[in-house]
Amino acid sequence: MKTTSDRITFSLAVVLSLWVAFASAYLLYVDSDHPSRYLLAIAFVCVGWSLRHVLRGKAETACKLEQSQRKLTQSIALGALILSLALIARLGWLDALGDFGERSRGIIAGAIVVFVANTIPKQTGSARALAMRRAIGWAMVLGGLAYSLAWLLLPLSYANDAAMCTMLPTMIYVMGRFSWFVYQCRSNPSAGAR
């Protein structure tokens, strides 16, 4: 059964996809020197919605179909949101906002990291994989939060450097933790693999 949140996500995905398609087509017309980036944006939207349509014929049960469609709609909405922001910046609308535009770009980038990282531990798996996902999820949420706060609170001259100083150690930790997980799995595959 479709819930209100499903309907809202679907509407959001449709609106954002339409916006991405129209903005990309406009930019393709205006800035014909770099057509590949705009064509890729249009292709993303087309592939996303085509996959969603193809799923109808593939799913075994109505419940599975609903779950897959929900996940895909959320992914389309998030992807289209990120593309929309990039297109808005490309159109120069953020520059018109001055300092606020620059700050909002950093804040939104951090918020997207937080949003994506929040769901990383929400997957089932072995004890070892669970511990790795939790550590990475927490690190990225805190890193994204610090990144957004740096852009929100610090003077613009320091904001970018400070934000990078918070995100860089986070990324090093995430890569190190993931490498350690892969090494452990290879050296001792049976331990913690329930």
Next chain:
Amino acid sequence: MNKVFKALADPTRRQVLTLLKNGPLTAGELADHFEVSKPTMSVHFSILREADLIASTKQGKTIVYCLKLSVLEEALAGFAGLLGIQVKASPGDPHVEPNILGVKGNNENDF
């Protein structure tokens, strides 16, 4: 989100989530840590499953539970534990004998 708050408002359910942080456990292994009846534990598991905070897989005759917490949900659980938040007994609350109130859990099927 309401289901998540309801699930996190009970100390037993928060304790279940804490135990699952160390890795997947069977229903029996989880129930051994609590001095409550198995049907009551079963209702706790149902509430956690409904809130999508845990996932269950059947392995032979036993059910194995696995943690499925997002970072935000884990932080909420931590705050609820820190502040000692606890719900009052209501018809949907497993503090009260579930069979009397007709609350549907999986009962002994979980164990």
